[in-house]
Amino acid sequence: MTQTVAVLGTGKIGEALLSGMIRAGWPTAHLLATTRRTDRAEELHARYGVETVTNADAAKRADTLILAVKPQDMGKLLDELAPHVAPDRLVISAAAGITTTFIEERLPADTPVVRVMPNTPVLVDEGMSVISAGSHATGDHLAHAEEIFGGVGKTLRVPESQQDAATALSGSGPAYFYFLVEAMTDAGILLGLPRAQAHDLIVQAAIGAAVMLRDSGEHPVKLREAVTSPAGTTISAIRELENHGVRAALIAALEAARDRSRELATGNG
Numbered sequence: 001m002t003q004t005v006a007v008l009g010t011g012k013i014g015e016a017l018l019s020g021m022i023r024a025g026w027p028t029a030h031l032l033a034t035t036r037r038t039d040r041a042e043e044l045h046a047r048y049g050v051e052t053v054t055n056a057d058a059a060k061r062a063d064t065l066i067l068a069v070k071p072q073d074m075g076k077l078l079d080e081l082a083p084h085v086a087p088d089r090l091v092i093s094a095a096a097g098i099t100t101t102f103i104e105e106r107l108p109a110d111t112p113v114v115r116v117m118p119n120t121p122v123l124v125d126e127g128m129s130v131i132s133a134g135s136h137a138t139g140d141h142l143a144h145a146e147e148i149f150g151g152v153g154k155t156l157r158v159p160e161s162q163q164d165a166a167t168a169l170s171g172s173g174p175a176y177f178y179f180l181v182e183a184m185t186d187a188g189i190l191l192g193l194p195r196a197q198a199h200d201l202i203v204q205a206a207i208g209a210a211v212m213l214r215d216s217g218e219h220p221v222k223l224r225e226a227v228t229s230p231a232g233t234t235i236s237a238i239r240e241l242e243n244h245g246v247r248a249a250l251i252a253a254l255e256a257a258r259d260r261s262r263e264l265a266t267g268n269g
Contacts, residue, residue, distance in 0.1 A: 002030065003030065003063040003064060003144075004030045004031070004032060004061060004062045004063050004064070005021065005026070005030065005031055005032070005062060005063070005064045005066065005148065006031075006032035006033065006034065006053070006058035006059075006061070006062035006064070006065050006066065007031070007032070007033050007034070007066045007068055008033075008034045008055055008058055008065060008066065008067050008068060008069065008077065008081075009034065009035075009067065009068040009069035009070075009073075009077075010033050010034065010035045010040065010044055010068070011068065012120065012123065013068050013094060013118055013120070013122060014033070014066070014068035014094075015044070016122040016123045016127075016152055017066060017068065017094075017118075017122065017148065017149070017151075017152060018031060018033060018044070018048055018050060019048065020122065020125065020151040020152035021148060021151055022048060023125075023151060024150075024151030026151075028048060028049040028050050031048075031050045031051075032050065032051055032052070032053050032057075032058050032061065032062055033050050033051070033052050033053075034052065034053060034054065034055050034058050035052060055077065055080050055081060056080065056081070056083075056084050059081045059084035059085045059089070060084050062089070063089065063090065064089070064090045064091075064092065064144065064148075065081070065085070065089060065090070065091050065092065066092045066094060066148070067091065067092065067093045067094065067095060067103075068094045068095070069095060070095065071095045071096055071097050071098050071264045072264075074093070074095050074098050074102070074103075075106070078103060078106040078107060079106065081107070082106055082107055082108070085107050085108055085111060086108070087108045087109065087110050087111055089111060089112075090112050090113075090114065090137075090141050090144060090145075091103060091107065091111055091112065091113045091114070092113075092114045092115075092116055092145055092148070093113065093114070093115050093116065094116050094117070094118055096117060096167050096171055096261055096264055097164070097167065097260075097261040097262065097263070097264025097265045098115070098264065098265060099115070099160065099163075099265050100113040100114070100115050100132070100133075100134030100135065100137075100160060101134070101135075102265065103134070104134055104135065104136070110136050111136060112134065112136045112137040112138065112141045113134035113135075113136065113137060114131060114132070114133060114134060114137050114141055114142060114145045115131070115132045115133075115134065115160060115163060116129050116130065116131050116132075116145055116149060117129065117130045117163060117166055117167050117170065117171045118149060118152070118153075118171070119170050119171050119172075119173060119174055120174050121153060121174060122149075122152035122153055123152075125151075125152050125153055126153050127149070127152050127153030127154070128153055128154050128155075128156065128170045128173075129149035129150075129152075129153060129154070129155045129156070130155075130156050130157075130158055130162075130163065130166040130167075130170055130171075131145050131146060131149070131155055131156065131157050131158070132157070132158055132159060132160035132162075132163050133160070134160075142157060163261075164258045164261040164262050164265075165258050167257065167258070167261040168254045168255070168257035168258040168261065169254060171261075172257045176250070176253070177206065181199075181202050181203065181206060184198075184202045185198045185199050185202055188201065188202065209223075224238075
């Protein structure tokens with residue numbers, strides 16, 4: 001933790017990483033942040049005590065650069081950084097769809113690049129960050145990325161060829177659950193429950209189910225079958241889900257998310 005880390009782009013994910021590193025013990029003296037707006041810079045300094053700098057200054061001073069900008073802004077940012085990045089800098093991208101090759105081609109030769117796809121539960125230290133090495137990144141670089149992102153949840157190493165699939169499953173994954181909770185809340189209201197009660201019932205069911213999936217080690221089919229008694233309420237509901245093609249719709253949705261991740265890599269923002 002003696003290295004200096006700069007977070008370039010301090011939206012929700014970037015700020016979550018900053019706060020997570022501080023909670024994990026990173027000294028604020030070794031953290032830098034960049035932002036477009038002066039008021040945002042003042043807010044970050046007041047909240048965390050970190051120094052806010054320009055992108056060029058961050059590239060000159062930091063040992064590790066975390067690029068947390070939107071995919072469509074990555075090319076412009078790399079053009080700005082390229083003259084100031086030394087080859088021994090570690091560059092970590094947290095932008096969906098952006099390949100390590102895209103970044104390597106725009107930075108000095110042999111710059112180590114690591115691609116990371118976090119998801120929004122990093123905001124509550126329950127994120128999943130999927131990590132892949134670029135052509136010049138070593139095991140030490142991957143371990144350093146894990147140290148940073150491990151402060152806000154779990155990490156998983158995958159080959160970069162699997163990153164688009166991981167983006168569809170994990171990066172976008174929380175939105176699917178929020179969508180499901182929203183639909184189930186509406187159903188609860190239709191069945192006569194007040195919205196607040198329906199929400200509380202569903203959220204706790206979701207938390208309990210998630211903990212059981214994580215801690216029991218059981219296959220989800222086995223856990224579902226434990227709730228599904230013969231001729232009962234659950235099997236009646238599952239039959240309707242199958243009749244309406246919910247399983248097929250989910251598979252198609254994730255394929256669409258994967259394909260969009262690939263499109264972002266080509267610059268079709």
